[in-house]
Amino acid sequence: MALYGAPIWAGRLNSKTRALLRRPQRVIAQRIIRGYKTIGHAAACALAGTIPWELDARLLAERYNQRTELRIADERLAPRELEARLDAEKKRARDRWKSQLEDEPYGTYTVAVLLTSFDSWLDxxxxxxxxxxxxxxxxxxxxxxxxxxxxxxxxxxxxxxxxxxxxxxxxxxxxxxxxxxxxxxxxxxxxxxxxxxxxxxxxxxxxxxxxxxxxxxxxxxxxxxxxxxxxxxxxxxxxxxxxxxxxxxxxxxxxxxxx
Known part of the structure; x- marks a missing residue:
């Protein structure tokens, strides 16, 4: 529900709308990990393994644009090519998430630890x-x-x-x-x-x-x-x-x- 129509609004997010997205996701992540309400958005999402919604929205927008380009060009990808593209998109999203976590001012005690084994923790x-x-x-x-x-x-x-x-x-x-x-x-x-x-x-x-x-x-x-x-x-x-x-x-x- 939170990501409904993401390809339309993903490129127009600002600090205020990001905060609106993070607020409910933080609550959900805290419940997933059974943590205190004082745990920040970054640490809660990293522990829960849930990518921030603003990054997920960006990923959905990129996929939508790529499908639109393929439709206009009347091209179809083979299953292997489609799988490789999805894996590349997943890796790009994780890299963005890592970069975002490195700059987070809250939850540094937990985030710094998880970043050393980030992919292994999520997988x-x-x-x-x-x-x-x-x-x-x-x-x-x-x-x-x-x-x-x-x-x-x-x-x-x-x-x-x-x-x-x-x-x-x-x-x-x-x-x-x-x-x-x-x-x-x-x-x-x-x-x-x-x-x-x-x-x-x-x-x-x-x-x-x-x-x-x-x-x-x-x-x-x-x-x-x-x-x-x-x-x-x-x-x-x-x-x-x-x-x-x-x-x-x-x-x-x-x-x-x-x-």
């Missing part, structure tokens, strides 16, 4: 992202740094080891609390450095490695989430840490009270 035959895997791959999740950024913590400190900045990288590589889980993942992936670059390079070529990374994320992030809920439930919790009640949740509770 992988297995591996479905989970909610907790996406937290680790984006840094948007139960990390002190992120919670401090969205004003859910008074500081970015790590509550598990006391380090001053609890990021996804700190959880993956540095925090001593997760040493047993980290050792299991290192053995499964056969790596000495659990940087996200090394992890992605391993999991896209092996279902076993993907499962090992999945298990690590589930174990570690589940424990971090349980610790966060325990902090929220404390009587002396900081005001920023106290569990909030959303508008819809309050409306639901009120609806249960007899009038």
């Amino acid at each position: 992988r035959k297995s591996g479905t992202l989970t909610y907790r895997q996406v937290q680790v791959m984006t840094g948007h999740g139960c990390f002190g740094h992120y919670l401090y950024t969205i004003r859910r913590e008074p500081s970015p400190v790590c509550h598990h080891c006391g380090y001053e900045d609890d990021t996804a990288y700190h959880t993956m590589v540095e925090c001593l609390t997760w040493a047993p889980e980290r050792w299991e993942l290192e053995m499964a992936l056969n790596v000495d450095d659990l940087s996200l670059h090394n992890i992605v390079a391993k999991i896209i070529v092996s279902e076993r490695s993907w499962a090992a990374f999945h298990n690590f994320c589930e174990k570690v992030m589940r424990k971090k989430e349980e610790a966060e809920r325990a902090r929220e439930a404390r009587a002396d919790a900081h005001p920023l840490q106290q569990r909030r009640r959303g508008v819809r949740r309050r409306q639901f509770v009120n609806a249960l009270i007899p009038q």
Whole structure:
């Protein structure tokens, strides 16, 4: 629906209309990857493997123009020639996407990693992202740094080891609390450095490695989430840490009270 009539309007896109296209696609991509709403358009689409709609519209316009030229010239392509042309168009679209990602100001933590194995990431035959895997791959999740950024913590400190900045990288590589889980993942992936670059390079070529990374994320992030809920439930919790009640949740509770 979003790309209806794309050959007509693809060449007239500007910054305002691109933003209109990106807004709903960002929401869809976030749901595909089961990620937080704060994940940017570039990172969400790259993780989901969905090409930005403005680039897809440009590709559709090019195909339409080529078919029009062939029709005017009364030419028909052989199936092999048509397949080769489609492959070339797909490669050009990916190259444009890569160039666009390199200039994106948001989601650089995730985008930089995926760009090193971009084609392999998009062409992988297995591996479905989970909610907790996406937290680790984006840094948007139960990390002190992120919670401090969205004003859910008074500081970015790590509550598990006391380090001053609890990021996804700190959880993956540095925090001593997760040493047993980290050792299991290192053995499964056969790596000495659990940087996200090394992890992605391993999991896209092996279902076993993907499962090992999945298990690590589930174990570690589940424990971090349980610790966060325990902090929220404390009587002396900081005001920023106290569990909030959303508008819809309050409306639901009120609806249960007899009038």
